[in-house]
Amino acid sequence: MKKIPLFDLKRQNSPLEKKIFKSWKKIYHNSDFTSGKETDLFEQEFAKFCNVKYALGVHSGTDSLIISLKAAGLKYGDEVITTPCTFSASSDAIINIGAIPVFADIQPDTGNIDPKEIAKKITIKTKAILLVHLYGIPCDMNEIMSLAKKNNIKIIEDASHAHGSLYNGKPVGSFGLAGCFSLYPSKSLGALGNAGIITSNNKKFIMDARMFASHGIKNIETKYVHHVNGFNELIDNLQSAALINKLPNLNIIIKKKLEIAKKYNEAFKAIGKIGMIWPENVLPSIYVYSFQTKNRKKNATHFKKAGVSTGIYYPTPLHLQPSMAFLKYQKGDFPNAEKFFEQTLSLPIFAELSNNEVDRVVATIKKLHTI
Incomplete structure (x- = not known):
């Protein structure tokens, strides 16, 4: 009796092998490895998929969180309310930008962060809520967005489990200032390596995110002028090409x-x-x-x-x-x-x-x- 696996990446990726390799061959011959039209197209199409204006491809889901927190203006000592029920990337991202994760308990049925528990944790130091749509089940966004508006708190959605999930008909990743997605190979939309993407309806935020993800550079014309201490975290063209072939499915x-x-x-x-x-x-x-x-x-x-x-x-x-x-x-x-x-x-x-x-x-x- 053959064992049934939790995931099977070979079965997922094999049907697209020829298309992806063809795209990669073109990139190889053009030497457009780090950026190019494949990345531009993937960002545009994923933004459409999430019904947002902008998207920015990055190296991983963790990077999407770090870059989003930085672009949102989070600083050393700020408090970010988040869930204890998830992978460590969310709390790691908060700590690695110098902020403090403040955990709030969950709803026992879905495993998602409980808005009532969030309310108990809000202080004058609270600058953001980093929520996680666990297993692909959207959080209670009406209650959370109401809390955020009332207290002038920014919302960062970790939608790494939830590509395409809808809450009251609206895609996750389109509610807060930023939506953060992992594109790890096992995800419903998975790269052939590490990748992630950020979504937003805020132009200034996405421009700042791009700046932080590219060594603090604002535009190619002034590529050796660094406006902030940034990172090297933009998605590469090879992963974008693979993902643009997978997105229609x-x-x-x-x-x-x-x-x-x-x-x-x-x-x-x-x-x-x-x-x-x-x-x-x-x-x-x-x-x-x-x-x-x-x-x-x-x-x-x-x-x-x-x-x-x-x-x-x-x-x-x-x-x-x-x-x-x-x-x-x-x-x-x-x-x-x-x-x-x-x-x-x-x-x-x-x-x-x-x-x-x-x-x-x-x-x-x-x-x-x-x-």
Whole structure:
């Protein structure tokens, strides 16, 4: 019995091999490696996809966060409210620009940051909220945007899991000052290496972001005049070429993954259990399919015996990571986040899963009641 993987990048990328290699060959012969029309086109098309005016390609999702925080004017000692339930890139970005991450607990059903908990953490030092649309489920944007407006706080959306997710019909990455996307290979829109992209409707912000991402240079005519201490973080033309070939398939990928997620949810419902949860007013772009279980180890063993891979996204909330020890948080500070990550388990979900593989996962879910 062949094992069903969590992801299969070979199946995802193989159909586009000829198109991508053709694009790369053209770049090779033109020597347009670092920038060019492929990058310009990708930025334009991704901006359209997110229904925003501007987009800026960068080296990674982490870079998109760092550059956005810098371009938003965050300074040393400023406080940024964020979630403990995510990958470390969000808190790393805050710390690496000299700001202070202030964690707020999550909603126990979705794993997303709770607006009520955000409100409790706002101080005169709070300059931004860096929210994360975990697993592709949009945060409660109405409540968060209302809080931000009331307190004059900037919103940075980490949409690295949520390419194409909609909240009340509006794409994530279009609500705040900036939308930050990872284009890591396993993402629904993945590069063939590291890449990321920033979205915004604010022209000054995106110009400042480009300046920070290119050594503080404002324009090519004055390329040796550095207005700020910047970085070398612009996306390269090879990754842009790959991504512009993959972008037209993104809506198909989103639709297929959502169909699979709904089948898994139906299987859980059939045995009186709860699968992945998202609010009725969102249309999620599922990155990973995760459900909550009090018997994670037993469940994982059950799936393993059936040849179904599982994963844990993520094992430890950020406030309990060794890298965050200097913030003096303790176990019990964010009970919802701690419980959520203690009980989360993920199942295979990618658009290229065969019907037979999906059926096998569904059948294995339906046998969970026996353990």
